Amino acid sequence: MDRFFARNRLSALVDGELPTNEAREVERAIARNPDLAAEHAALVLTKKLMKKEGAVPAPRGFHARVMTQLASEPPTGSQIAWLRAYLSRIPMEAAVLAAAAVVIGIVIQQRQPPVEAELAKASPSVMAPTKRAKKAKRAAKAKAKAAVVDPTIASLPDNTRSQGAVVPVSGPGTQPQANVPTGRVGYRFLGRGDEVLYEIGTLADQVGGRLVNENGETYRAHSLSEIRNFVRAFLVFPTNQAGTVHTKLRRQSGQVPHQIQGATPTVLADESVVLIEVER
Amino acid sequence: MGVSPQATGQADAELVRRIRLGEREAFGELVRRYQDGIYTLCLRWLGDSAVAEEIAQDTFVAAYRAMDRFRGEAKLSTWLYSIAINRCKNRLDHDKRRARERHESLDVDPDRVRELTSKGPKTDSRTHRSEAMRLLQAALDELEAPFRTVVVLRDIQDMAYEEIAALLDLPIGTVKSRIHRARLDLARLLAGKIGPEDVLD
Numbered sequence: 244m245d246r247f248f249a250r251n252r253l254s255a256l257v258d259g260e261l262p263t264n265e266a267r268e269v270e271r272a273i274a275r276n277p278d279l280a281a282e283h284a285a286l287v288l289t290k291k292l293m294k295k296e297g298a299v300p301a302p303r304g305f306h307a308r309v310m311t312q313l314a315s316e317p318p319t320g321s322q323i324a325w326l327r328a329y330l331s332r333i334p335m336e337a338a339v340l341a342a343a344a345v346v347i348g349i350v351i352q353q354r355q356p357p358v359e360a361e362l363a364k365a366s367p368s369v370m371a372p373t374k375r376a377k378k379a380k381r382a383a384k385a386k387a388k389a390a391v392v393d394p395t396i397a398s399l400p401d402n403t404r405s406q407g408a409v410v411p412v413s414g415p416g417t418q419p420q421a422n423v424p425t426g427r428v429g430y431r432f433l434g435r436g437d438e439v440l441y442e443i444g445t446l447a448d449q450v451g452g453r454l455v456n457e458n459g460e461t462y463r464a465h466s467l468s469e470i471r472n473f474v475r476a477f478l479v480f481p482t483n484q485a486g487t488v489h490t491k492l493r494r495q496s497g498q499v500p501h502q503i504q505g506a507t508p509t510v511l512a513d514e515s516v517v518l519i520e521v522e523r
Numbered sequence: 524m525g526v527s528p529q530a531t532g533q534a535d536a537e538l539v540r541r542i543r544l545g546e547r548e549a550f551g552e553l554v555r556r557y558q559d560g561i562y563t564l565c566l567r568w569l570g571d572s573a574v575a576e577e578i579a580q581d582t583f584v585a586a587y588r589a590m591d592r593f594r595g596e597a598k599l600s601t602w603l604y605s606i607a608i609n610r611c612k613n614r615l616d617h618d619k620r621r622a623r624e625r626h627e628s629l630d631v632d633p634d635r636v637r638e639l640t641s642k643g644p645k646t647d648s649r650t651h652r653s654e655a656m657r658l659l660q661a662a663l664d665e666l667e668a669p670f671r672t673v674v675v676l677r678d679i680q681d682m683a684y685e686e687i688a689a690l691l692d693l694p695i696g697t698v699k700s701r702i703h704r705a706r707l708d709l710a711r712l713l714a715g716k717i718g719p720e721d722v723l724d
Contacts, residue, residue, distance in 0.1 A: 254703035285710035293678035
């Protein structure tokens with residue numbers, strides 16, 4: 244065994260961690276080499292010193308101080324201890340995300356004062372809902388619903404509405420324009436990819452429109468297999484159907500339309516176009 | 524001293540079972556069993572008796588709070604030492620950060636800067652029963668933390684290589700080489716200052 248090899252095994256020898264054969268070889272190397280022997284002696288001395296002087300008893304009163312500190316702790320296994328242990332296991336990131344979600348929820352709620360706000364006006368009491376409050380809530384809900392559906396539907400026979408059909412309007416100027424945004428806009432649909440595309444294809448059929456790509460090439464509305472690979476399509480429709488189309492798209496996307504940039508397909512003078520983006 | 528030879532795995536398991544049933548006295552027994560070992564580890568790591576006591580106490584309080592999470596996969600002693608080691612590391616990091624901040628706020632005072640940026644923890648004279656002990660702590664203070672840790676665990680706490688490797692999440696070869704280098708450094712630092720008479724019982 245060479246000196247280098249033996250030197251690297253001195254500590255293991257001191258710890259009694261070398262296999263017998265290796266230990267004998269290292270001991271023979273030590274016997275032959277005074278430097279190695281001196282190093283070995285120094286290591287033995289150091290280890291003995293650590294053993295003898297290294298350990299220090301805990302200060303007097305340590306045990307009592309720890310137990311005093313623990314006196315204010317809930318007993319292990321109690322529900323409070325369990326809850327604290329459980330909470331401490333929740334990663335900080337998750338806690339931050341949850342807090343952020345709550346804040347965002349509050350902000351969204353404040354920015355879109357819906358039925359509840361009207362309900363609050365109708366019934367200022369913060370106590371448990373009374374008959375009057377419940378009635379006001381129903382009225383507010385009905386009012387809110389009426390505000391988002393196509394007003395033309397209200398005048399249609401019930402059987403038409405129940406089928407979910409979007410009825411074409413007879414001519415220009417008869418369509419309410421309150422829900423029609425200005426400029427080039429698009430709608431984003433999060434999830435429900437194929438289902439959304441099918442509904443929009445149906446809508447296109449119903450209003451006499453079509454789904455096209457950026458170059459104006461038409462997708463047949465019900466040929467979902469053809470548009471399945473696309474998450475961007477343009478819905479081209481007669482401008483006099485704008486109210487119906489936007490009302491439907493708002494309802495389906497759950498969003499207001501956003502302004503879009505970039506190229507849009509060329510359409511006729513009496514046509515409009517919206518971008519449809521679908522997350523599949 | 525340190526972990527009692529009678530503190531077998533079975534005894535520890537029984538202790539843990541009683542603690543989980545809410546027996547505070549059982550936890551008192553655990554403190555009695557491990558207080559010297561934990562305090563020694565903290566003292567040898569941090570070098571200051573007051574800070575070591577504070578960290579050792581924190582270790583036991585943290586262990587009490589986390590006892591429901593102790594699954595018994597590691598030895599109880601290993602689990603306790605890992606809590607203590609984490610706390611010692613955090614304390615040293617905290618002290619270093621503070622020293623750096625203070626260093627940055629000092630204009631020109633080379634002596635003060637030297638004092639604040641010295642490598643190891645400060646040796647506390649109150650903890651030394653003998654000159655040899657003082658010399659040993661001074662030498663330990665000179666070691667880098669990774670080397671000080673392994674040699675303390677091995678030579679003072681009597682931990683096996685495998686146990687140290689598991690505790691520090693290191694390959695066993697790294698543990699061996701660090702112990703070897705730590706001992707060589709200690710031997711060099713103590714050369715001429717201690718002799719065989721210092722280690723006689």
